[in-house]
Amino acid sequence: MLxxxxxxxxxxxxxxxAAKVAKGIRDWRPExxxxxxxxxxxxxxxxxxxxxxxxxxxxxxxxxxxGVANRGGVISDSWIEVMVQALEKGFDLASGLHKLxxxxxxxVAAAEKHGRQLIDVRIPQQEYPIxxxxxxxxxxxxTVGTDCSVGKMYTALAVEKEMKQRGLNAxxxxxxxxxxxxxxxxxxxxxxxxxxxxxxxxxxxxxxxxDHWDLIxxxxxxxxxxxxxxxxxxxxxGQPDALILCHEPTRDHMRGIPNFKLPSLEAVRxxxxxxxxxxxxxxxxxxxxxxxxxxxxxxANAYLKEVEDRMRLPAVDPFRHGAARLVDELEKIE
Amino acid sequence: MLxxxxxxxxxxxxxxxAAKVAKGIRDWRPExxxxxxxxxxxxxxxxxxxxxxxxxxxxxxxxxxxGVANRGGVISDSWIEVMVQALEKGFDLASGLHKLxxxxxxxVAAAEKHGRQLIDVRIPQQEYPIxxxxxxxxxxxxTVGTDCSVGKMYTALAVEKEMKQRGLNAxxxxxxxxxxxxxxxxxxxxxxxxxxxxxxxxxxxxxxxxDHWDLIxxxxxxxxxxxxxxxxxxxxxGQPDALILCHEPTRDHMRGIPNFKLPSLEAVRxxxxxxxxxxxxxxxxxxxxxxxxxxxxxxANAYLKEVEDRMRLPAVDPFRHGAARLVDELEKIE
Numbered sequence: 001m002l003x004x005x006x007x008x009x010x011x012x013x014x015x016x017x018a019a020k021v022a023k024g025i026r027d028w029r030p031e032x033x034x035x036x037x038x039x040x041x042x043x044x045x046x047x048x049x050x051x052x053x054x055x056x057x058x059x060x061x062x063x064x065x066x067g068v069a070n071r072g073g074v075i076s077d078s079w080i081e082v083m084v085q086a087l088e089k090g091f092d093l094a095s096g097l098h099k100l101x102x103x104x105x106x107x108v109a110a111a112e113k114h115g116r117q118l119i120d121v122r123i124p125q126q127e128y129p130i131x132x133x134x135x136x137x138x139x140x141x142x143t144v145g146t147d148c149s150v151g152k153m154y155t156a157l158a159v160e161k162e163m164k165q166r167g168l169n170a171x172x173x174x175x176x177x178x179x180x181x182x183x184x185x186x187x188x189x190x191x192x193x194x195x196x197x198x199x200x201x202x203x204x205x206x207x208x209x210x211d212h213w214d215l216i217x218x219x220x221x222x223x224x225x226x227x228x229x230x231x232x233x234x235x236x237x238g239q240p241d242a243l244i245l246c247h248e249p250t251r252d253h254m255r256g257i258p259n260f261k262l263p264s265l266e267a268v269r270x271x272x273x274x275x276x277x278x279x280x281x282x283x284x285x286x287x288x289x290x291x292x293x294x295x296x297x298x299x300a301n302a303y304l305k306e307v308e309d310r311m312r313l314p315a316v317d318p319f320r321h322g323a324a325r326l327v328d329e330l331e332k333i334e
Numbered sequence: 335m336l337x338x339x340x341x342x343x344x345x346x347x348x349x350x351x352a353a354k355v356a357k358g359i360r361d362w363r364p365e366x367x368x369x370x371x372x373x374x375x376x377x378x379x380x381x382x383x384x385x386x387x388x389x390x391x392x393x394x395x396x397x398x399x400x401g402v403a404n405r406g407g408v409i410s411d412s413w414i415e416v417m418v419q420a421l422e423k424g425f426d427l428a429s430g431l432h433k434l435x436x437x438x439x440x441x442v443a444a445a446e447k448h449g450r451q452l453i454d455v456r457i458p459q460q461e462y463p464i465x466x467x468x469x470x471x472x473x474x475x476x477t478v479g480t481d482c483s484v485g486k487m488y489t490a491l492a493v494e495k496e497m498k499q500r501g502l503n504a505x506x507x508x509x510x511x512x513x514x515x516x517x518x519x520x521x522x523x524x525x526x527x528x529x530x531x532x533x534x535x536x537x538x539x540x541x542x543x544x545d546h547w548d549l550i551x552x553x554x555x556x557x558x559x560x561x562x563x564x565x566x567x568x569x570x571x572g573q574p575d576a577l578i579l580c581h582e583p584t585r586d587h588m589r590g591i592p593n594f595k596l597p598s599l600e601a602v603r604x605x606x607x608x609x610x611x612x613x614x615x616x617x618x619x620x621x622x623x624x625x626x627x628x629x630x631x632x633x634a635n636a637y638l639k640e641v642e643d644r645m646r647l648p649a650v651d652p653f654r655h656g657a658a659r660l661v662d663e664l665e666k667i668e
Contacts, residue, residue, distance in 0.1 A: 133559035133591045190529040194564045197528050225467035225570035225613050230528045232556075233563030257467045263612075271608065278597075279559050 001125055002094050002184035003062035004032045007051060007086070011079055013044035013068045021096060022046055022067025024182045028157050028172075032184070034059045036067075039078055044068070053089040063119075065181055066095040075099050084110045092117040096177035121180040122188055124200075131198035131237050133279055138208030141330060142240040143218040143289070144272045146262045148227065148255040150248040151291040151318075152218035153179050155326075158318035159244070160215045162327045170213040173204050175234065179217045189219055189230055197230060201237025213330065216240070222271050223263040224254055232275060239279040241333055242286045243272055244326060245313075249303055250294040265311060286329035288315040335459055336428050336518035337396035338366045341385060341420070345413055347378035347402045355430060356380055356401025358516045362491050362506075366518065368393045370401075373412055378402070387423040397453075399515055400429040409433050418444045426451040430511035455514040456522055458534075465532035465571050467613055472542030475664060476574040477552035477623070478606045480596045482561065482589040484582040485625040485652075486552035487513050489660075492652035493578070494549045496661045504547040507538050509568065513551045523553055523564055531564060535571025547664065548572075552580070556605050557597040558588055566609060573613040575667055576620045577606055578660060579647075583637055584628040599645055620663035622649040 008022040016023065026033045026046050035051035038044070051059065064086040070076070075097070083093055083101075087110040095101050101118040102108060111118050119125070141159065143152040156172055157179075163170035172179070174186025187200045205214040216238045220227030245265055254260040263271075269285050276283035288307055292300035300317060307315040314325040342356040350357065360367045360380050369385035372378070385393065398420040404410070409417075409431070417427055417435075421444040429435050435452040436442060445452050453459070475493065477486040490506055491513075497504035506513070508520025521534045539548040550572045554561030579599055588594040597605075603619050610617035622641055626634035634651060641649040648659040 130590070131560040133594055135593075190527075192528050193524075194526050194528055194531050194567070195524040195561065197563050198560055222566075222609075223612055225573075226465040226532055227529065228570050228609075228612075229531050229563035229565075229567030231563075232566045233528070236559035236562050239559075256464070259469075260467060260612075274605065274608075275556075275562075278557055278562075278594075 001180065001186070002119060003092055004184050005034045005061055006032050006063050006065045007056040007061045007091065008033055008036045008046065008048065008067040009064050009082065010036055010038045010042050010044050010046070011068045011070065012039045012041045016044050019044035019046065019068050021069070021178055021181050022065070024178055025065065025067060028161070028182050034061055037064070037082065039082070053085050056091070057089050061091055063092040063094050066093070066097060070097060070099070075104060080104065080106055083107055087111050087114045087116045090114065090116065092119060094119040094121060094181065096121045096181050098122070121177045122191055124188060124192055128192060128196040128200040128203055130195060131202050133236070133239070136205070136207045136239065137210060138212040138214065139333060140205055140214040140216060140238055140240045141242040141244065142216045142234060142238045143244045143246050144231065144235070144268060145218060145221050145246040146223065146265065146268050147221050147248065147251060148224055150246045151289055152246045155244055155246055155289040155318055155323070156215040156217045157182070158323040159326055159330070162323040163213060166327065168213065169209055169211050170215055173214050173216045175201070175217045175219055189234070190227070194229070197233035198237030201234055205238055218246070221254070221268070222275065223268065224257070225260065226257060235272065235275045236279050240276055240283050241280060242284060242330055243276060244287050244289055245269060245285060246289045246291070248291040265307065269311070285313060286333070287313050287326040289326065290315055290317050292317040292320060335514065335520070336453060337426055338518050339368045339395055340366050340397050340399045341390040341395045341425065342367055342370045342380065342382065342401040343398050343416065344370055344372045344376050344378050344380070345400070345402045345404065346373045346375045350378050353378035353380065353402050355403070355512055355515050356399070358512055359399065359401065362495070362516050368395055371398070371416065373416070387419050390425070391423050395425055397426040397428050400427070400431060404431060404433070409438060414438065414440055417441055421445050421448050421450045424448065424450065426453060428453040428455060428515065430455045430515050432456070455511045456525055458522060458526055462526060462530040462534040462537055464529060465536050467570070467573070470539070470541045470573065471544060472546040472548065473667060474539055474548040474550060474572055474574045475576040475578065476550040476568060476572045477578045477580050478565065478569070478602060479552055479555050479580040480557065480599065480602050481555050481582065481585060482558055484580045485623055486580045489578055489580055489623040489652050489657070490549040490551045492657040493660055493664070496657040497547060500661065502547065503543055503545050504549055507548050507550045509535070509551045509553055523568070524561070528563070531567035532571030535568055539572055550574070555588070555602070556609065557602065558591070559594065560591060569606065569609045570613050574610055574617050575614060576618060576664055577610060578621050578623055579603060579619060580623045580625070582625040599641065603645070619647060620667070621647050621660040623660065624649055624651050626651040626654060
C-alpha cells in the first residue's frame with residue numbers, strides 16, 4: 001500500500017506527542033525511518049537525521065509520511081509548500097489526517113504532474129469480499145480490549161517484535177490508520193462498509209505457513225456500544241487461535257461514552273471467547289496486557305500481580321516489561 | 335427519504351416472486367400502492383390498477399418504485415424508456431437494484447432536466463453520527479435471528495400491523511433495502527461505514543413518547559461470521575427493551591457459509607441478551623417467530639408447540655397466525 005522507506009514529515013509539531021505517528025514508525029519500523037523533515041518552529045525531534053528533499057532522494061526515500069497530528073484539522077500553507085516539493089522530488093505522500101490529501105487541489109495537481117500517489121490511509125484503497133468463515137492455515141492472535149485506546153496496537157506490535165527476535169515467523173496486521181502508517185499496509189477497518197468488515201480481515205490474514213502467526217491489531221471493544229460491531233467483525237474475520245486481553249486500569253468510564261463503566265477483564269474474556277468459539281472452537285486467552293503508564297512502578301507491579309493471581313494468566317505491561325511472557329504462551333499453541 | 339404514494343413498476347417480471355418488493359409494499363403499505371405498471375411480457379400481477387403515467391399523475395403518485403428484481407443486474411432498454419417517461423411526468427425514481435440508477439447517464443440526464451430525484455436505496459443518503467449509547471425515551475423491539483433471511487423484517491412488520499390495529503403507538507424501522515422501499519425511509523445498514531453503524535440505528539430510533547414502540551428490522555445474526563458485526567451494531571444502537579427470536583427450521587447450514595450449522599434458539603437467546611444487557615439491563619426476549627413456510631400445517635403446529643414448551647415463550651408463525659401473541663407480550667412491558 002505504501003512504498004518504503006520513508007521521510008517522516010514532522011511539520012510544526014508543538015511537542016513530541018503531536019509527532020506520535022512518526023514516533024511509532026521510528027520505534028517499530030526503524031528500517032523505514034530514514035530521516036525527518038522539520039519546519040523552523042517544530043518542537044519535536046525523533047533523533048533521526050534532518051534531511052533535505054535532495055538528501056532524502058539520495059538516501060532512497062519513496063514516500064514522505066505526514067507523521068504529525070495537525071491543529072484543527074487544517075493543512076497549513078507552509079505544509080503544502082513542503083508537500084509539493086516532496087511530490088516534485090518523486091516521493092508519494094501518505095497521511096492519516098482527517099483532512100484528506102485528495103481534497104486539496106494544489107496537491108492533486110502536483111501529484112498528477114509528477115506521476116505520484118496521494119495516499120489517505122483513512123480511506124479504503126480497494127474493495128473487499130464478504131467473509132466466508134473458511135478455516136485458514138497458519139495461526140492468528142488478536143488483541144481485544146476492555147475499551148478503545150488501551151494498548152491493542154502496541155501489544156500486537158510488541159508481540160511481533162519479540163517473536164521476530166526469537167526468529168519466529170510472524171507479521172503484525174494493521175487495522176487502523178496508525179498501524180497502516182507504521183507498517184505500510186493494512187485495512188482501515190472503521191472506514192470499511194459494514195458488509196465487508198469481516199471479509200477485509202480475512203483478506204489481510206490469509207492462508208499461511210503452519211508455524212506463521214498473524215498478530216492482528218484489535219479495535220474498539222465488544223462492550224463499547226459505539227464500535228462493538230467493528231470488534232466482532234475482527235473476532236469473526238480473524239478466526240483467532242489466541243486472544244490477548246488489553247486494559248488500562250485508571251479509566252473512570254469508557255472512552256467517549258461517560259455513562260458506561262469499563263467491563264471487568266473476566267467479562268471481556270468470557271464474551272470474547274464465546275464469540276471466537278463460533279469461528280474457532282479451540283481459541284483461548286493466553287495473557288493480559290495492562291497499560292500501566294499512569295501508575296508508579298510499585299503500583300503497577302502490585303496491580304499486575306493482583307490481575308495475574310485473579311485471572312491465572314500472565315499479566316504484563318509490554319511497554320515496561322516487553323512481551324516475552326505473552327510470546328511464551330503463544331509458543332505453546334500447536 | 336422516498337416521497338409517497340407510489341406507482342409500482344413490475345417491468346417484465348417473469349413471476350410473482352420477481353416482484354417481491356412490489357408485493358411487500360402492497361401488503362404492508364397498501365395506502366402507498368396506488369397502481370402498477372407492467373411491460374407487455376410481464377407475468378406478475380399484484381391485483382392493483384394498471385395505470386398509464388398520466389393516470390398515475392392524476393391519482394397523485396410522487397415516486398415510481400422499481401418493484402422487481404431484474405435478470406443479471408442489467409437495466410434493460412425497455413425499462414429505461416419507461417423510467418424516462420416517469421421522470422418526464424414528474425415522478426422520482428426509487429430502486430434497490432445492485433445496478434444503480436445514478437450510474438445510468440440517460441436517467442441522470444432525464445432526472446436533471448425534469449428536476450427529479452434518482453434514489454438508490456442501497457446507498458446511504460446522508461451522514462450518520464457515532465453512537466452515544468445515551469438512554470432514549472420510548473420503547474424498542476428488535477428482531478434477532480439464528481441466520482440471515484429467516485423472517486426478521488416480516489416479523490417486525492407483522493408486529494407493527496398488529497399494534498396499529500390495536501391502536502397502539504408504533505413504527506416499523508427499516509434497516510435494509512426492501513424495508514426502506516416498503517416504508518419509504520430507513521437505513522441501508524449493510525452499506526454504512528463501520529464506525530457509524532450503531533449511530534445510524536440510534537438516529538432512526540430517536541427519543542419518542544413513553545408508550546411508543548420502535549419495531550426495528552434485524553439483520554444477519556450474531557452467529558453469522560460474515561455479518562455478525564452488523565447485528566451487534568443493531569443491538570447496541572437499538573438499545574432494545576424487547577427481542578423477538580426468528581428462525582427457519584429446515585435449514586441445513588447458515589446462509590452462504592456451508593461449513594456453519596445454525597445455532598440453537600437457546601444460544602441466540604443467551605448471546606443476544608448478554609449483548610443487549612450492556613446497553614439496556616432490562617432487555618428481555620418476549621417471543622419466538624418461526625418461518626414454517628416449508629412445513630405442512632401439522633408439522634408446523636407440532637414444531638411450534640415443541641419450541642414453545644422448550645423455550646417457555648410464545649412461538650408463532652406470524653405469516654400463518656399473525657403477531658397477536660407477540661404483541662400481547664410486548665404490551666406487558668412497562
